[in-house]
Amino acid sequence: MTTTKTAYTAEQTAELVAAYKAAPNAETVATFAEKFGKTVKSIVAKLSREGVYQKKEYKTKAGEAVVKKDELANEFQEAFGLTESEADSLTKANKTALVKILNSFKAAQKVVTAD
Numbered sequence: 001m002t003t004t005k006t007a008y009t010a011e012q013t014a015e016l017v018a019a020y021k022a023a024p025n026a027e028t029v030a031t032f033a034e035k036f037g038k039t040v041k042s043i044v045a046k047l048s049r050e051g052v053y054q055k056k057e058y059k060t061k062a063g064e065a066v067v068k069k070d071e072l073a074n075e076f077q078e079a080f081g082l083t084e085s086e087a088d089s090l091t092k093a094n095k096t097a098l099v100k101i102l103n104s105f106k107a108a109q110k111v112v113t114a115d
Contacts, residue, residue: 008046012036016043017050024054072098079105 008016016032029047033040047053058066069091077087079102090098 007038007042008036013046013050016046017052020047020052024052026056067099069095069098072102075102
């Protein structure tokens, strides 16, 4: 009979999961990587297998959530009744311009509905 080596003991796993649930951030991951003598990738993989890892949310330079051009194009499609091919062509446009146009349209809609 061959025995398999486990990378983490049950106690380590429980401690790691509890700590990460309390503070789900990169600092917690780095602390446990050092404490257990593992790599950060190993800790992230273990947390993923345990179903508790939360991937990093990317933000713009202004601190806002990242919005993809496809999502903007879909909003334009709904707002202006565009066909799918017309909306797809918007993904080639400048993102900043698309956001400004869409925000202006939404603001104008609010003014119209408020009257």
